[in-house]
Each structure stands twice: as structure tokens, then as C-alpha cells.
Amino acid sequence: MLYRFADVCLDSASRLICGPDGPVTVPKRVFDCLAYLVEHRDRAVARDELILHVWNRPNVSDTQLAQTVLRARRLLADDGVEQRLIRTVPGFGYHWVGPVQVVETAEDAAAAPEEPVPAVESLALSLPDIASAPADSMPPAAAVLLAAGSLPMARPSRRSERRRIGWSLAAIAAIALLVLLSNFVPVYLPAGASAAATTGKIIVLPVEIEAAAGTDSAWARLGLMDLIAARLRAEGLVVPPSESVLAALAAARENRIDLPLRPQDLRAELLIQPRLSRLASGWQLSLEGRRANGIDLALQQQHAQILDAAVAASDALLASLGRARGSERTAQDETALRVRAGLLGNELDSIREWLQALPPAQRMERNTRYLAAELDYRAGRLAESRSALDALLLDPHVDEDATFRGRVLVARGSIAMRQRDYSGSEKDFAAAIAALDGTTAGRDLGRALMGRGGIALQQLRLEQAGNDLSRARDLLDAAGDDLGVARAEVNLALLQRRGGRPLEALEQLQAAATRFGNYAAINELSATLAGIIDLQCSLLRWDDALASSERAQLLLARLPDKQLRARLLQGRIEVLTGLGRLSEAQQALDSLALVGASGSGEIARGALLAAELALARGEPVRAAQLAQPLLALAQSADTRESAFHAAALLQRARPELAQQDLLPGIAPEAEPRDCVQAIIVRARRLQGQQRNAEAETLLRRGLALTLTSRDLREQRSVAEVLSALLLQQGRSVEAMEALAPLALLVPRDFDTALLFAGLHREMADINAWQFDLHKAAALAGERTLPQHLTAPLIAAGAATPAELAHATP
Template identity: 35%
Template structure:
């Protein structure tokens, strides 16, 4: 008999070697399956490290790093992590122990299990996945009478933020090409070249002699060398990924590097002063021990790095790109890049704006300044800078022009000028031919625009093409962004259950790579999906992790999104005062209309929960006046519903000239039912309107939407003495009472009613 183990949202079938989480299959590497099954089968005790190594690897010569990677993937497969440890617990100085509750179901296998192959090394978080890229965005969800599930409206606005954020991150970390000349066709490899190893090159921070004047070289030269090799036709991981691997101590362990990033060559660099100038020495190490080296000397440090990188590229199967840049400008740009990589935006801006007049007019410097603008949330200023650059003919070389267009598209998405953004990405796709990294970013950006506009099939198509392009570029972080966007897209399509596993894996991947901006977006999106499913405790935990990351996030709009996710989670948990206190710490929502709409909606929600209908009414009217119709129709429908609920409670009239109350969204249909109540229509008409709203909510399938309708209808039924009907209706959402405050309050209200009233109504009916 091969048992089937049930734990949390997961089922592990040892007969078929299959794991399902929330009903969805999770792809497992063979070693992850062995680790998972061994720990769960020996859950009565702690398992030593050596015992687990033998069970998983069938040998003893295994490093701690190798076992650590298996544990990380095992936890990730079941939705656990090294911080929570709710399923696999680390026993210090001993080993590991299974701690989750398990229910065992015996089953005879119909056939012997087929062996499962491990996925390619270059995939950092294995799982079968449709293609997708930049992160959309996700707002927090919610419930009920003074609350509402952020069904697609929030997801759309959320999509916007996340989307933009990932989009932004995508071009933000892409190193600017330091010369203006077009890249020549890739030349034949050097006669001594070794075929490139599987995966992309990882360029590590440069080793420099001590001295404050060279502090910028560590990151600046790393970024420059990586960009130069990339322009030579080689796949090179982003500087962000390199810093994440370095910070995690993975750079000295080839096995851990491959597991973490799928990287092939590891490129080290060293700067040595020669008295009259500088020597830059490069060494590329393959996992199999092969090493390729190159070095160069020059009076200018950046020029020495350029010559060394150009000599190394052919030895790794690439080519030496043509073109150089004025030494002074090259060093200034790399100093600024080093500051940006270190998160010092003010320093980066000061370096760039202190340039001599002739340098300040250079297109590359203006592009770098636009990148600082974007990271600082100054999107209008950054867009104006890029538009001047394009209008003055400063971006003629195809690759640089593609980078500028991608940056422009990201700015326009943030400003919600979607038609212009789509045009920018269309142009970038044409310019990116032969440059898979930029092509992937252009397709990703365009997919984001499609998703925000509700064109999901087109979004999936572009995400698919982007994933192929970015995989060929070898950037694991960029591919992880696409995978995360798939989760956001699923949530936006009203499928939060399908979105959650993807977003959980995205969170783990971004945390592992140290990608703070992307991590923040994934956390906000995950909290939104959890709220729509009324998994309130999970949403509270996720939004708390988002608040922990807040100080590392520079973009004020993204910071505001994390704060809204936390406030929405607290509010839906029945803590409106705590939600209001958190929301009071939020920076302004930003220039985007979607963010303004979401912020106003959440404020109105909280005011209603705090029994302040007049304030909720004023907030709703102010937001509806400020944000024109057509922006996020479903989110607007929720706000119109909140306005009507507040007006009824405050005995105020309906909003003059408001849009019709019967439409395609659940809040429209609820507002229609409330309008019938206000007009004192017959109970049968009101019943029919509520039934119609509930039918639509159940077809959409999100628990938060269902609860929203049930709470509104039950409230009306109780006010009219129809207690038994309200109780029967409340039973439909009783399973969610544990975490959702409004649902719990309804259950408590019913429990306080005398039992004889329910019985009398049952008899009379």
C-alpha cells in the first residue's frame, strides 16, 4: 500500500510521486520528492542531517550547501520557508523535523510510479508554467457591509502597480550600453575559446585596492564588465542577481550557484594600480574547473576594463563589441551606476548632475538620469527627459534606442497612459531584433499593457514570447518576473486560487535573489489574492512581511501599495482602527488615477467600518469626482456601492447623475438591490435582485465576493425579521467566519437571537 498524505493545503501521493497544493499540481525534482516523503514518513522524530543526506542523495559526500538547496526547494514546494518553518523545522546542530499535522490515506497504486526527471539547472524554481512577465499589481481584497472583496478592480489597479514595478525593475537593472556605436555581428569565437557553460555568466563585484577614492569601482566596474560582455553576444545575469548571489555567500560554491541562478561561468575581476595607470584582470571559472583569463592595462580605469572584457568575450564564445566612450564620461556613468546598485539615488543624481556641460548633454547621461527619476517615483520628469532624448536624435543605435523606448514605456505605464505605452513597446520590439534581453523586456511591457486593458489572451501571448527571449538571455531574475506576472494575471482574471501558488513561488524567488522591488510587488499581489479567498490569517502574515520590506523600497507609489495591502488585511480581519492607523502612515498614492481610486475606496471602506457614514460619503464623492469614469470600471463600481451604503446609513440622497446601478459587476447588482430598497419596492423584487447578485458572485467563485452579497442580503433580512432565511444564507459563508471580521460579526449576531424565533419562523414557513 502506498499512502497518500494530507497536510495543510497539500496532498502528497507516494504512489504517483505527485504533490498537489490547493488542488494544483506542483512539479518536484526527484531529490525534493525523496526529501519530502522521507521527512513526512519519519514525522514522529527529528531526522539527522547525515540520515537525510543518505535518503536523498544515496551517498555521503554531500555539502551542507547542497542539502540546504534541497531543503529550500522542499519548503518552497509546500508553501513553507526558512522563516516560518511551519512544515519543515530546522533542529539546530542536528537536522530537520516534520512538524505539520498529517492525515494519512492508504491507497494501492494502479501502476508503479514513473521516475521523475529533474528540471534544467537554469530554472531556479522548477514548475510547469505558462509564459508571462512584468508584474501587474494587486491591491488588497476585502469583504462586506463595510467592506468588499477587491475582485478584479483591485487586481487591475494592483496589476498596474505591480506590473509597472516589475516592468520598471526590468529596465532599471539593465545596464546602459556605454558606447553609441551599433553592435557588430558576432565574430567567430577565439581559437582557444571554450564553449560557454549552461546558463548565463555571473559577474561578481570587482576586487579593488583599499582607498576611499575607489569605493565606486567594486559595483561600478562589475556592472560595466557585465554590460560589455552582454554586448559581445553573451548571456549575462543582471547586476542585481550578481549582488544577491554574492550576499548569500553562493559565489564560492559552483553547485549552489547553479541551483540558485542556473549560472554557467563565474567571472571575477581585480583592479591593480601600476603607478602610471591601472591593470584590470579577469578570470572566468566554469563549474567543471575550466578557467579563462584576460587582462589589460591603461591610464584610464574604465578603458582598461573595456579592453580586458573585450579580450575575454571571444574566449567565452562571444565577440568583442566595437566602440568606446570618452573616458571621463564612462567613469562618471559607472560611478552613478554603482550608487544606484547600492540604493543611493541621491548620490547617483549628484554624480550625474555635477558633470561638465558637454557631458550633461550626452544621451547616455540623460538616460541614466531618467533611470534615477523612475526609481525615485518622478515619472513625469523622467518621461520628459526621455522624450527630449528621442526628439533630439540622441538614440540612434538600435540597442540603446530599444533601452530608451523600454524605459519610456515603463514611465507611461506608471502614469497609466496605456496607448502611448503600447506604442513605445511596439517600437522597442522592432529595435530589439538580435538583442533577446531588450526584446524580452519590450514584450513583457507590452503584455502588462494588454493585461491592464483586459486583453488577457494578448497578454499571455506576449508573456510567452518574452519568456523565451529572456531564457535565451540567461537572466533568471527576468524569467522569475515573468512567472510572477502569471500569478498576478490569474488573480486579475478572477482566479485567486490559481494565482496563489505562483505568487508564493515568486516571493521565494525574489527573496532569494535579493530583488526588493519585485519582492514588494509579489507580496502585495499575494495579500490581495489571499484576501479574495478570505484567507485572512495568511493575508495578515503576507502583508506584515511587506511592511518589513517597506524601508528598503524607494518608490513612494510602491510603498503606498504595501501600506494599503496591510491596511486592507487588518480591516478585513475586523480591525478598522488598526487599519486606519497604518493607512495614516502611507505616502501619497502617486499620480496614477488607479492608485487614487484604490486609496479613496479603502478610506471609504474603513470609515464605514468605523460607523462614520458621513465621512465615508464625503470620501467616496471626492474620489468619484477626481477620477473620471472609465478608469478601472469594477473598482469604480465598488466605490459607487460604498457611496450608496454610506448614503443609506446617513439618510442622504443618491449621488446625482450617477451611472446606472445594474451592470456587469457584483457591486453594480448590489447597488441595484439597494436602490430597490430605497424606493420601497416589493420584497419579491428585492429578493430577486439579491439573488441575481449572489448568482454572479458564485459564478466568479471568489469567497470575498460571495461574502459581500450574503452580508448585505442577510442584513436586510434581519432588519425585516426574516431570521430563519438570514441564518440559512449565513451558513453559506460560515466556513470563513474564523478570520473575516464582518462574517464573524454576522454569525455572532445570529447566535444572540433567541432560538425560539428561529423555530417559530421555521414552523410558519
């Protein structure tokens, strides 16, 4: 059967998908997922049903399913916000809702007519899940507008790509770039053909060494682990990096998983436990394998030398797995293994001493020079490390080995990125990609692509960033590098956020957080949670943000990074303020003061959060005092956006300042591009000068920007000023239209409920006004309702202020 939709033709019989430019390569599970949803488009498909069909087993996480659906959406230029083709059914599964033309094959010789599916109208362009909102939670005015189909449904433009991504998400951008920098990899074996791997994930555990083996063999615990893993990886098996395995073991200990570990404890198909024993004639290395299906294996090899025993055992293991004999080791294997063991065990000083004691000829070997450069890098000696790699790349023998040259370029590009030499970094990553493309070094190529994609993202070359980062994620996934996949997910989330797809960004950040949590990667997990909290706040999902903040609170005591602790506390202050839990917000603010903040941007954010808290408490004078000093930040382009945030807050705290130029000397062309707060500040000033038409034009531009970015927090800010301007002119219907996309936020956001209460009061709509005030009272927490909104209207049936203050929804 052929199915035509969205410029795509899906042939279920031949398992082929064709786009406008011909056949498209699609992963098996993405094809199965897409075909099943299209074939069952007459109904919603439950998550469990879809999992069983695509994976043929029930024990698949929601994250894996969400990632597969995400890839299917990308293939069709659909996303989690618009959901034009694949709609998420909250709490149930997914439903294909796009038009489909069914064409039977030539055997049947009949064509089916197009089968359109009626589109579901949406009240809020930025809130795709509102179709599932209960009827009794819908504001009366919104219900009427929905029934009448009278809301403006213009699609937001994709014109503007440079937009605010939030302080915490900007911090994620920095973390996402920095996590690329651990790009030194073992050099003593060629990389495996990761993309061609045909078995499940294999994890090699640290070697257990008998006490009688002696202290001189201690390096073998991690060194042989790394060697065995590399030899398996070299023959196309999916074997995670040793760093990831050690992190997973640390996470298992934290989660108090009982020993011995099972494959499912580490999300693997096979666990290999090596054991090293000293014999009278040499060494014995035993390998015990535990499979997820319960079929175990055991083998052992004996040799006079440790490395010979390890190589023989690895070859025997490969044979038992149906693979060819492993690659020959080189003369520098023991040197590399000792260094790798020291690096994995973070024994930098002892490894440096050991390297310096090597004979001069061996120190000049290219592998040893590479390892010395890695040691300098790990010790923070970036200039020395880069200089060593520069010299290494001048060695003519390096050009003879494309894989080795690619690895050196990736390492140098990572150092250049950390030194903020983005031009040099991008050149190195591009050269590494050229060297590694076509080799079997899938993991190395994935890291190079992630580096180049991260720089393209930072410079807003979004198409290139998307191509590089998506390909990097697939390569790292095929290589079994879960932490690498998580880092790619963070970068892809930033791409989605910049592209105005916050829900997809949220999905990817949550998937990355799960992976980081699985490996006890505390710094990356904390930074990712900070981004999740910021996104949830931007969507005014206060309860979700609180749950994320509670999770982050559990990490605070274990975080050595003061900057990350500050970011998590800043997110918590915003969440608690948004929920009206002002006493707890003050406690978090006090904790932030104890932690301290570094950098003008972080300090500014802390001061702005303190000012917002003061406003929520009804202390405008205090809020103005906190915001006023931040205006000086306008003198630097790097902090100018924070200055406009402060100016907008100052205008709210002291309305009489609206017509003043709070940021003199900053011409419109010098304002941060597409900064919504800058637009609000300038519009309020124009309004104070009675230039209402110009103010309205500016605010409508700002509203269009927020519809594109789908930032509900900023959309609410612009709509508040625009609706007030329109109401002053008696244009209540237009004011309603400006606020209408936010209507379904009334039951969950205090400030939005107050906005609608003010609107409906001006319109003398008593029922809607009372509904809004009931919701606001329920959401108030420690905040008070403004007296000008609660004063009774002169109309029968209107509630008194006392009744409203104690009302329940």
C-alpha cells in the same frame, strides 16, 4: 508510449507534444514534469520525488517547482483553481487526475482503452482545496449536502473580464507598469544570444581596486564589471545585469552572509571576482572564478591601458569557458563605461559634468547622446530625455543597427508610458519588437514585450497581454535577469487575477516576492506584498494574510515611499479587522493617519477601512459618519466605485436608508461595470421599495460575477443580501443554496459563520446553529455575537447564550 488527454498527444519516446494545430515547443523541464505526472497518474507524486526526476538534483526551491507546474497547466488550459488535470496535494505534491488514453507504439501494436479518473465533487467553486478539509471541520449541513451531491455545481462563465481587482492589487498594476521604465541598457556592446546560453548563471562582481591604483581609476570598479559582464553576455552566456548583481550584494549584506561569497549565496554557477592593480608598465587585471562544484579558475592579463587589460582578460575567460573571442570594443567604450559606472553608483551630477566637458564631436556621437538621454531620464527630466531620443531616432545611422534602434525605442516607449501616453508607448514597444525580433538581444526584446503586454493588460486585451508577458518572462529568464522575471511575474499575476484565477495569481505574486526579496528590491517587494495581502483577504484566508502582513511590517521602517507605507498599513487594518483584533487594527489606523495618504482613492480606502472597523466594534453611527462624505466621490468616474462601497456600508450601518437613493443622478448605465457593491446598493434599494423580484434577479447576477472572479469576500457580501431576501419570503432551501458554496468557510471566517448561524436559526436546525455559533465564538476576537443570533431556541439540547459565548470549537 503515447498518451492522449485534453486535445494533446504526448509521445514519451520522441519527447514530442502535439496539440490540435501540430507540434508544440515545450521547455525540457515542463515536458519532464508533465510526462512524469502522467506516467504515475495512479498515485500522488511527492514534491521531492518530482524535483529529483525533473532537475536530477534535490536542491531546488518549491517556487521553481511551482513555476514549472504552472507552465504545464497553462499548456493544457488548466489552472490552479479548477485543477482539472494536475491537482495540488497540500503539503505533499501533485497528482494527475485527468482522463488519459494510453496508446502503445507501433512495436506493441495495441491500444489501451480510455482510463477515466472519477471527478471529485467540490462544495465551494472558489475554494479548490476543500477536498482536504478534515471531516470534523465541516458544517453539518455542508456534510449532508456533500454526501447527497445536491449542491449547484454550475461552472462560472468567463464572459465578464472587467472586474474589481482590489485596491492593493490595482496599486501593484501601477508598480508593475512603472518598473518597466528602467529600460535604458548599455550601448557599448551588442547583446548576447541569451536564448542560446548553454551554461549556468555567471555573476561578475564589482572590481576590487588596489589603493595604489589612484582615484582616477575609481570608475573601473563598476565600469569594468559592466564591461566584462557584457562581453560574456555577448557570447551567449547567462550573465545577470549589473543592477541586479549590486542589488543581490546588498541583500547578501543585509542577510549577513559571510564573506567571501560563494556561488550558491547568489544562486549562480560561477562567481567572477576581478582585481585591478597598477604596474610600472601599466595595468594588471586578474579574474578569479569560484564555481559551485568547487573547481575554481584564475587568470590575469597585463596591458598599458585599463580597457585593453579588461578586454584581454575577458577574452581569456571566454576561452577558458569554451567560447569564442569577444566582440571588438568601439572608440566610445571608455565614455560609455564611465557613464555606466556613474549611473550604477547613482553619481548623476558628476557624470553630467563629465559629459558636458567632452569635445563637441564626441558629445554628438549616437552612444553619447543615448547616455545623455538616460541621464536626463534618471534625473526625472522626462521631456528632455524623450526629446533627445526623438532626435536620435531621426539619425539615419540608427536605422542601420536594429539592436540599437530597438533599445532607443524601448527607452522612448518607457518614457511615454510614464507620461501616460499609452498610445505612443505601445507604438514604440511594437516598433522595438519588430526591430529586435530575430536579433540576439533577448533581454531587450523581453523588456519591449513586457511593456506592450503591460499596456494590453491595462486595456483588458488579455490574450495579447498573456502572449507578450509569457514570452517576456521566458526571454528574461534565459538572460538571467531575475528582477526582470519578477516584474513579469507581477504582470502575469494581474492577468490571472483579471481572468478569475486568484490562486494562480497568488502563486505568481509569491514567486515574485521571493525574487524581489533576494535582491533587496524593497519598493517592488512591498508593493507585491500589498497585492498578496489583498488577494489573501479576498479569499478570506485571514491567517495567511496576517503572516504576509507581519512580513510587510518588517519593511515599513525602511520604506521611503509614503504611498507604499500607506498601502501596507491599509492591508494590515483589513487583516486585523477580519481576525477580530480590533485594538491592533485601531493602532494600525492611527499609524496610517500619521503616514497620510495621497490621492482620492487611497484616502477613500482609509476612510472605508475605518468605517468597517467601527462596524466591527458595534458602532454603526460612527461607521455611517465615516462613510457619508465618501458618497460625493460618485461625481467622478475614477472614484465612483469607492462611492458605491461607501453606500453599501452606509446601508449596513443604517438599514432604514435602504430604500433611499444614496447616489442620486447616477443612472445604472453610469455605474462601474460589474461592480458588485453597485449591484448590492441597487438591489437593497429595490428591496426597500418592495420590488423583490427585480432585486433577486440583480443579486443573482452579482453572485454569478463573484463565482467568475472567485472573490470570496464579494461572494459573501452578495450571498448575505440574497439569502436574507429569500428567507424573508420563506424560501429557506433556496437561501441555503445561495450560501452553500461558502459552507467550508465557516471554520475560518467570522462573518460567514454568522451568516450560517442566522440561516440555521431560521430553519430551526439546532445542531447546525450551535455548530455555527461555536465557530463564530472561536473566531470573534474582540467582536461580540449578535444577540438576535444567540437567543436560545425553544428546543431540547439548545445551549444558552452564556454557554455559547464561552464555547470552544
